[in-house]
Each structure stands twice: as C-alpha cells, then as structure tokens.
Amino acid sequence: MDITTRNTQAPPPAPRPSAAGRKRTSHSATRPGDRIFLGLSRGAGILLLVIMAAIAVFLAYRASLAISKDHGNFLTTFEWNTNLNPPVFGIAVLAFGTVVSSVVAMVIAVPIAVAIALFLTHYAPRRVSGPIGYVIDLLAAVPSIVYGLWGALVLVPNLNGLFSWLNDYLGWTGIFSWDGGAPRSMLTVGILLAIMILPIITNVSREVFRQVPRMHEEAALALGATRWEVVRMAVLPFGRSGVVSASMLGLGRALGETMAVATVLSPDFLIHGSLLNPGGGTFAQNIASKFSEATEYGRDALIASGLVLFVITLLVNGAARMIIARRKEYSGANA
C-alpha cells in the first residue's frame, strides 16, 4: 500500500495503526515484543562470539608466554619437559594421539549408531523402540569418569583376546601388531570413546531419521523398494547432513574427552605405529595428568596444547559444515 491510497481512503481497520502512523519508512520491528526479542536474540548471538573470542585470546596469550621460551619445536618435539632449563616440549604426540583415538572411535561408533537409529525408527516395533531409546538416553547421561573406571576395571582386562586375534590376522599391516604389553593403547581408548559417543550420535540420528517425510518413503515403496531399499533411497540421503552433524557432536566429545582416556591409557611421549601397543597421549589426557603438579610455566605450556586442541576442533567443525553445504540443494530442505 502506498501513501497516496492511504491519504485518499479512510484508513482501514489496520491491525497496528500506531506503527503505521509513527514510522513510515522503517521496515524494522516496531512492536515492543518484537524489539525485546530482537534484542535478546541479538545479544545472545553477540555474547557467543565474545565468549569464543575471549577463550581464544586467553589461550593465545598464555600459550605465547610458554612457546616463546620453548627450546624444542612446539609442533614436532616428542617430549614434554617443562621443568628443564631450558624447557623442551611439543605437541606432536598429543595431536597424533588425539586425532587417532578420535578417528578410531568414529570408525567404530558411527556405523553402529546409524544402524541402531535405523533399527529404532524403521525396523523395531514401537513397544521395543521406546525402551531402547530410553536406555540410550541414559547412556548419554553417565559421567565420563564412570566410563573411565569401567574401562580400566572391565574393558582393559578383557581385551587380550581381541588384541591377540587382531595381531594374528591383521598384524602384518603394522597397525594391528602387538608386542603383548598391557592393552592400554590407542585402540583401547578408541573403543572406550566409541562407547561414550555412541548415545549422542544415535540420539541425533534417530531424530533425523524420524523426520523423513512419510511421502518420500511411500514414493520408494510404490516403486517396489524393499525395506532396506527404502532406507537407502529415501531415509539415508535425507538424513545425511543430520548424521554428519551428529557425528561432529560425537567427535567433539571424543576429541576433548579427558578422564576416561586418562584412566585407561598408559601414556608416553612416542608415536606408535601400532594401535595395539600401549603409549601415546591426547591433549586432554595430558593436561589432566600434568596440570595439578605443573609450575606456572608448565601450566602455560599445557594451555598452549589446549589452544591447539581448540584449533583442531574448529577445523573439524568447519570441515563438517563444508561437507553439509556442498550438497545443500540436495538436502531435502527445499522439498
């Protein structure tokens, strides 16, 4: 409606006469409720950025204090000796261990989680899927130290069989060779992390699969698709970006997991070619085990390693977003 018509006609029973009279040019929200909501949501968004920036600045500042005095190469040194004079430390082993244990966890957890989610949404009868879903929700609420204790007391003592089997059949690859040491290795950590991130990936995937419109499934059925083919044609492609997001949530937890890793791993500062031989370390585990006894300088060094973990997490999330965005027009969001 333009101004001329408004002037020539009697004003219609406009729902918001005050707004029309006061502001003619502005297109922004003018009702108090809208303004408050706009302020709140904008404030929340800004606060998030400020917190992120504050964390980054804090980490970067303390890290720079430590790294400037480091006599090793911070990125490539296989050592963590902050009490030496001059100090020598580097994150190579920690970065390797963090990435490897998380990748192992993802390789184990994602297929199982997707399978469970599919079972719950598309195969299981309702009276079964309800209780199972509830149990999985409970698993997500178990504190990580409990997983750690279970890992140390139950998982580790029972892994010898699996490890020697892997060594027998896959030992030739080098990745699965085992010298017979205690099974407190990267694979153990990976298995434990997989169990820990399974619930979150399952839950989010289940919600995503539940959102698949019935009409897409019927489209596949009407073409003569079996149940598995329906899943493959309609459910999995539709849920793809959601599963990626779910996996990223899980990966975030795996990358940062501290207590559980610290309880089952026998750490050292070497990169082991085999997943089965004990040793290695992760950022979070290293921080947890060294922080309480570290000097002021040692803490700065640990914070420097935390900064690297922060950057790795950001990179991983960015990569996941790119994966989702690349096939955006096929996502089903525009259907």
Add this chain to the structure above:
Amino acid sequence: MAKRIDVSGLTAYYGSHKAIEDISMTVEPRSVTAFIGPSGCGKSTFLRTLNRMHEVTPGGRVEGKVLLDDEDLYGAGIDPVSVRREVGMVFQRPNPFPTMSIFDNVAAGLRLNGNYRKAELNDIVEKSLRGANLWNEVKDRLNKPGSGLSGGQQQRLCIARAIAVEPKVLLMDEPCSALDPISTLAIEDLIGELKERFTIVIVTHNMQQAARVSDRTAFFNLAGVGQPGKLIEIDETERIFSNPSVQATEDYISGRFG
C-alpha cells in the same frame, strides 16, 4: 502390456476399523477409471489396496481378492514388493526424492530392478520424461535436483518415475489436487496419452476432471461417520454423469449431496 484388474469382495481395515467393505469391480486394460465420492468414503484406501500399499500403514489389512489378469495380488507367496513393481503409483502431493537429481529420480525404480548399462538408462530416462511431457523442460538440467522444479513439473517427474519401470497399471491418488489449473490440464492431457499403454485408475475430487479424463467412473459413498465406504456404482463415465442408475450418485454429482 496393460493388464485387467478384477476385484472381488474386497474389505480393508485400519486396525479394527473397517474402512471399505465388500467392493467388487473390473477395470479394463488401456482405459481410465475414475473414483469419485465424498471425503472419507475409502476411495484412496481402495486405490492403495490395488498395489498393496494399504498394508504399509500400521494396522492396515485386507480381505478379498484382487486379480491382475489371472494372478491374485493377495495370494499366498506373493511378495508385495513385486506387486508394486507391476502396479505403479502417483501420489497426491508431488514427492520426487529431494536428495536425487531429475535423472536419478526417473532412474530410481530401474536401479532397484536390476543392472542397466549407462546408455540403456539414458534411453529409458529420456523416453519416460518424453512420455510424461517433461523432457523439453528438463533436458538441459537433468543433473539438477528434482525438488527445484515447479509443482506441476514435479508431479510429471513423479509420473515419469512411475512409468519408467513399465508397470502394468498406474494408480493416481488425486494427482492434481495440489496443482494449479494449467499444470492440471497438462497432467490430464498426459493421462489421455498414457492410457494407450497403461491401465489407469485415478482418484479425484474434481468431477469435471473425472468427466474429462475417464472412460468409466466409480462412485463411492459411506452411510455415515465411522461406517465403511462402499462402492455405489461403476459405469461408463458418460452414463454416470448423465443418467446414473442410483439416486445417491445423481445427488452427489448434481451437488445435492448431504
């Protein structure tokens, strides 16, 4: 290729609720049969029993016989999946797979059925899209997502997807109710062409549409809320719309219903 459908004594349930009762009719090959009737009279349910989609709904079950030529679709040892490969379906709301390109949408059913060489697949996809009068509009963007098309184009894409697997029968459940008049006209023209090759059954709320596209029309009605829907009569479309033999049909068609 097209086959005759012979239904006798068909009753369908949702759980304990009887949705349609004791329906018998014959649908001739290479003809268009329209189902009309008020909402809730069970015409869509009946349509979905013809390709065993009814039983996909939780609690859905069927009694009676549906013969496709001489084969009972509900006979022992008949796999519903293979029934649906013979009896294609187009839905009320266009439902191309949003995660697939236009090409992959049309090829979806073929890929379920077996291995085609790339060239074969190209040929069939082109033929199906031509058959659905969509080829000229999409031939330059076969690799774009099907969900980017207009509603009418999406519905023709769904028809192309359904006919690509060369079904014997094509069921259409109110295929135009979500479309504008021009797209509707395009689909109606298409139905006229497709009946040369397929047996077509169409559910519609639009009686002019039934009169325009169908050879025979079946009128369904229900005695009241909660009562099962029944087939009142089926006859030549011309006769149904000019001189039906049952009073209820005439009342419905002339708008004196209820």
